[in-house]
Each structure stands twice: as structure tokens, then as C-alpha cells.
Amino acid sequence: MTTTEPGVLVLAATPIGRVEDASARLAAELASADLVAAEDTRRLRRLCGELGVTPTGRVVSYFEGNESARTPSLVEALLEGERVLLVTDAGMPSVSDPGFRLVAAAVVHDITVTSVPGPSAVLSALAVSGLPVDRFCFEGFLPRKQGERARRLAELVKELRTMVFFEAPHRTEATLAAMAEAFGGGRQGAVCRELTKTHEEVRRGTLSELTAWAGDGVRGEVTLVVSGAEPVAEVGDDPEEWRRLVAELTEDGLRSKDAIAEVARRAGVPKREVYDAVHKDR
Known part of the structure; x- marks a missing residue:
């Protein structure tokens, strides 16, 4: 009786801007994977065209709307010995993108999970922010509703590490204003817009200054970096x-x-x- 060895799940980072940032390993995995699961198959086709790569395996969509329903079939393919490549629109899968459910399911079935490292908006924003990077935390997207967002920020008021957030351009001003209210307008921050792209911009300043700047409108992909709280001695009641x-x-x-x-x-x-x-x- 023969048994099939499980395959391998490969999480591959894709460019967050310039296609030149794609690694040779990404191109090789796209060409050789038995199955490619992509957040947007149209973007995948465009990326493959720019890289001069033709996938030889099956290509399926894997996005927020079908993530739960499609995970079992991908796990089945992995259990049958296939090499499954997961890519999202930009950056590393599962980091504020689809992927966590599939990774968790693969781990339960003792399937090997590996990654093709590459572009990261989180690390790129940290590196260019000018803020301390020895300790940091990633908070992803804040809640859209004002009250929920305020409560989340209140939980972070005493956070000592530099914080990184993702935000939609049309909500950037409101989020910066909420941060200024929660952390104090003098807290230092950086708005990193369109990282690695032609119109890349990094705006640094206090949260109050950044809020005023964002009032003119913000476009493109946005990553926010905010300095942590300064360790302070307890203030008495005098x-x-x-x-x-x-x-x-x-x-x-x-x-x-x-x-x-x-x-x-x-x-x-x-x-x-x-x-x-x-x-x-x-």
C-alpha cells in the first residue's frame, strides 16, 4: 500500500509597486506550482505577463469572499501532494490579506508551509519613517466606525513600541485626527503613500501637522507609522x-x-x- 506525501503550501510576496521588485523565486514558483491561488486572477495574469511567466498549473481565485469556502479544496490538493502557491494583490499573503485560514488549516494537517519573501509595506514604511524601529507592532486597519476606532486607539495609548497601520486614503484624515485626540497632537508620525511607486511620498511630522496636511485630500495606498508613547513617571495628584x-x-x-x-x-x-x-x- 502506498501513501501520498503531503505537498507544500508556498506563501509568496508580490510587488507592492514596481514589478522590478519581484524576485526570481516568485517567477519560478509561478511557473512550476501545481496550483496557484490568487486574490485577483486578473492581476495575476498581468503580473505573469510583466514577468514573462506562464503558469503550468491550475489557477483559482482565493479572496475574502470565497476564502472560507475554497480553503477545504486547497487543503485537499495539498494532501494529494500538490505544491500550492498563494499570492495576493500586493505584499505577503495573510498580512491583512487572505491566507490565514489556509495556513491554519495546513498546520492542522501537518502540511509544510513555507514562504517566498519579498516586498512589504510594513517594513518599507518603518524603514523610511525616521521613527524608532528597534521595537514595533503592526495594527493593520483600524475599525471604520468612529466609536470602535476610538476604543481601539485608547487601548494603544500606552504602547511603547512604534506602531504601523494600514488605512484607506479617504479615511486617512479622520484616522490621523482620531490618533491626535487619543495620543496627543504632539506625537510624531509618518504618512507613507504609494510606497515604491512613481509618486511615492513620505510626509513626517506631529499628528496635528499630519492631520492638517491630510485635509487637502490623500490619494493612493497609505501606510501610517506612529511613534510609541514615551516612558513617563507617574504624575501625582498635586x-x-x-x-x-x-x-x-x-x-x-x-x-x-x-x-x-x-x-x-x-x-x-x-x-x-x-x-x-x-x-x-x-
Whole structure:
């Protein structure tokens, strides 16, 4: 009795902008895979044409709408010994893109999972942001609804690591404004737009400055990088200390409103109490 050895699931990174960034391994995998699962088969055909590659295996779609339904058939192909290549529109599959369900299912069935490394908007944005990169976290897309977004940002107020987010261009201004409200307008950030493409732009500044800049409209793929919170000593409940800290922060360039919010956050008291202390006897 013979048994078939399971195949291999290959997650391949595709260019986030310039096709020249595609690796030789990506081209080889596209040409030789038994089955190619693509987020958009039309984009796949265009990529293959630009690379001069003709897939010899079957090509199927694998996107958010059919991910759950199609995963079992891909696992079946893997169990039958096929080499399955997974590609998304840009970057690495499963990172804010389809792929996690298939990887998890492959792991359950003890199927080998490997990757073809390549372009990454997360790492590219970090590298050019000018912000600390020794420790960072990736937060993906924030919730679209205002209340849910505010709650998520509130959870990140004390995050010390540099944070990376994806955002749609038409929501960039609102998201930056929400970040300024949650983290303080003086927090440093970078808006990385159209990375690696012809019109690549990296705009750096405080969250307040970036919010004002985004008011004119933002186009293209957007990755946001925001510095982590500064480690701070606990602030006591002495109103005089609050007044002193607010004065120091405003001297450093923060608006009075943002400085009051920051001190209130550190002290763990309502902003109104700090406001009253600052404006006492004025």
C-alpha cells in the first residue's frame, strides 16, 4: 500500500509597486506550482505577463469572499501532494490579506508551509519613517466606525513600541485626527503613500501637522507609522505639578489643549480637573 506525501503550501510576496521588485523565486514558483491561488486572477495574469511567466498549473481565485469556502479544496490538493502557491494583490499573503485560514488549516494537517519573501509595506514604511524601529507592532486597519476606532486607539495609548497601520486614503484624515485626540497632537508620525511607486511620498511630522496636511485630500495606498508613547513617571495628584507639566509641554510645542490632555492621561484624572488647575487665578 502506498501513501501520498503531503505537498507544500508556498506563501509568496508580490510587488507592492514596481514589478522590478519581484524576485526570481516568485517567477519560478509561478511557473512550476501545481496550483496557484490568487486574490485577483486578473492581476495575476498581468503580473505573469510583466514577468514573462506562464503558469503550468491550475489557477483559482482565493479572496475574502470565497476564502472560507475554497480553503477545504486547497487543503485537499495539498494532501494529494500538490505544491500550492498563494499570492495576493500586493505584499505577503495573510498580512491583512487572505491566507490565514489556509495556513491554519495546513498546520492542522501537518502540511509544510513555507514562504517566498519579498516586498512589504510594513517594513518599507518603518524603514523610511525616521521613527524608532528597534521595537514595533503592526495594527493593520483600524475599525471604520468612529466609536470602535476610538476604543481601539485608547487601548494603544500606552504602547511603547512604534506602531504601523494600514488605512484607506479617504479615511486617512479622520484616522490621523482620531490618533491626535487619543495620543496627543504632539506625537510624531509618518504618512507613507504609494510606497515604491512613481509618486511615492513620505510626509513626517506631529499628528496635528499630519492631520492638517491630510485635509487637502490623500490619494493612493497609505501606510501610517506612529511613534510609541514615551516612558513617563507617574504624575501625582498635586495641581501645581499639573500646571508645571502643562507649561513644559506647551514650551516643547504642544497646543495647550493637547498638553492638558496628556497630563490628565498621565495623572489618571479627567481633563477638566487639569484644565481648572491650569486656569486657576487667571
